Structures are given as C-alpha cells and as structure tokens.
Amino acid sequence: MFAKLLSIASLAILAAATPTPGGGGSGSGDCSTGPIQCCDTVEKASDPAAADILASIGVVVQDVDALVGLTCSPVTVVGVGSSGSCDANAVCCEDNSHGGLISIGCVPVTL
Structure with a gap:
C-alpha cells in the first residue's frame, strides 16, 4: 500500500513540475512550480x-x-536579451528552496 502511495505521489510531483506551454503564456519564464531555473549541471x-x-x-x-539541478538561478525574462537566456541547462523544478545550491525534481525545458 505504501509503495502505491509513493508511486502516485511521485507522478503527482512530476506533473506539478511540468512546464506550462510557452512559459505560462505570459513570457515571464514561469513553470507551474515557479520560475524556470538555469542550472550549471543536471544529474x-x-x-x-x-x-x-x-x-x-x-x-x-x-x-x-x-x-536535480546544481548551482541554479532563475531565468526571469524569456526571449529578452541575454537576461532571458541560459547557456547551461534550463529546467523546471519541483523544489527550488535551497538557495540555488540544488533544485530537486527537475524536468528539462526549451527556452
């Protein structure tokens, strides 16, 4: 029973971290869990x-x-100059609450 609950919770987490098409339509670079992150590495x-x-x-x-993304920073403006670019790994992550050191539950996105 616990394994089923854990599986369902994992799927819900992945669904929550899935980026919205076009960054939410506002051009703000948001996914359903917060801003798109630019991480040096994703492992x-x-x-x-x-x-x-x-x-x-x-x-x-x-x-x-x-x-998980390592050494991450938010991508705040998509498509406007260099501030909206990511030369590393653009991801949408479930948990960005560790001060940019690490973001957890990431899904790659295309900017």
Missing part, C-alpha cells in the same frame, strides 16, 4: 556530486533517478 539524485550535496543539507530524495 540524477544518486550521482555522487548530487548525493553529497543532498546529504550535506539533510535532504532525502526518495526517487534516486529524480533529476
């Missing part, structure tokens, strides 16, 4: 660099295959 939570950071801040990610 699985089980990869050593991500796992070390997660452990150091005491975050446990249930899905070791979940994508």
Whole structure:
C-alpha cells in the first residue's frame, strides 16, 4: 500500500513540475512550480556530486533517478536579451528552496 502511495505521489510531483506551454503564456519564464531555473549541471539524485550535496543539507530524495539541478538561478525574462537566456541547462523544478545550491525534481525545458 505504501509503495502505491509513493508511486502516485511521485507522478503527482512530476506533473506539478511540468512546464506550462510557452512559459505560462505570459513570457515571464514561469513553470507551474515557479520560475524556470538555469542550472550549471543536471544529474540524477544518486550521482555522487548530487548525493553529497543532498546529504550535506539533510535532504532525502526518495526517487534516486529524480533529476536535480546544481548551482541554479532563475531565468526571469524569456526571449529578452541575454537576461532571458541560459547557456547551461534550463529546467523546471519541483523544489527550488535551497538557495540555488540544488533544485530537486527537475524536468528539462526549451527556452
């Protein structure tokens, strides 16, 4: 029963992190969970660099295959000069609450 609940919760999290078409239509660069993030790297939570950071801040990610972004900053304006570009990895993440160090539950997006 717990496994079914965890599976359903995981699917809900992925659905919540899915970017809205066109950034929500407003051009603001928002996904359904907040601003699109530009991350230096995107890795699985089980990869050593991500796992070390997660452990150091005491975050446990249930899905070791979940994508996490490392060293992230929000992309605030899409399509306007260089401030709306991302030369690294543009992602929409479920949890951006770790000060840009790491964002959890990411889905790649195209700017």
